[in-house]
Amino acid sequence: MSEAKAWLLTQAAPVTTNPAPQSPQESAAQPSPWTSLLFPVLLVAIFYFLLIRPQQKKEKKRQEMLKQLAKGDKVLTRGGIWGVVVGVRQEEGIAVVKIAENVKVEVAIQAIELVNPSPEEAKSAGAEAPKTKASPKK
Numbered sequence: 001m002s003e004a005k006a007w008l009l010t011q012a013a014p015v016t017t018n019p020a021p022q023s024p025q026e027s028a029a030q031p032s033p034w035t036s037l038l039f040p041v042l043l044v045a046i047f048y049f050l051l052i053r054p055q056q057k058k059e060k061k062r063q064e065m066l067k068q069l070a071k072g073d074k075v076l077t078r079g080g081i082w083g084v085v086v087g088v089r090q091e092e093g094i095a096v097v098k099i100a101e102n103v104k105v106e107v108a109i110q111a112i113e114l115v116n117p118s119p120e121e122a123k124s125a126g127a128e129a130p131k132t133k134a135s136p137k138k
Helices: 004-013 024-028 033-065 119-124
Strands: 074-077 082-089 094-100 102-108 113-114
Touching: 033 113, 074 094
Parallel strands: none
Antiparallel strands: 074 082, 074 113, 082 094, 094 102
């Protein structure tokens, strides 16, 4: 029996833990490490150009609008209050807004959503322009 075992051992193929690829197709199937990094980098770039950058531009435009806030501007606050600016204290960050006859409120300049908004801008902000009273006919 020992001869049979010896013959069997000589006929068995050697076992390797990491066999080399046998054809070019097998070696092409393994992706390179750079390929696995490409997808996350591409995803970050898409998020930046579609979400982050437009928001930064919009906020920069809003900050410029608030810096140019002046007396007589019609404004819409984030709370939905329409009014006319009667005073601005930029150093304190406060605007005095007239919302009705003999009614003035102080609001934070950052709480102003739109300055001199068109009806379309007001609707996109979620508010409707105040309805003006019709003048009495004589």
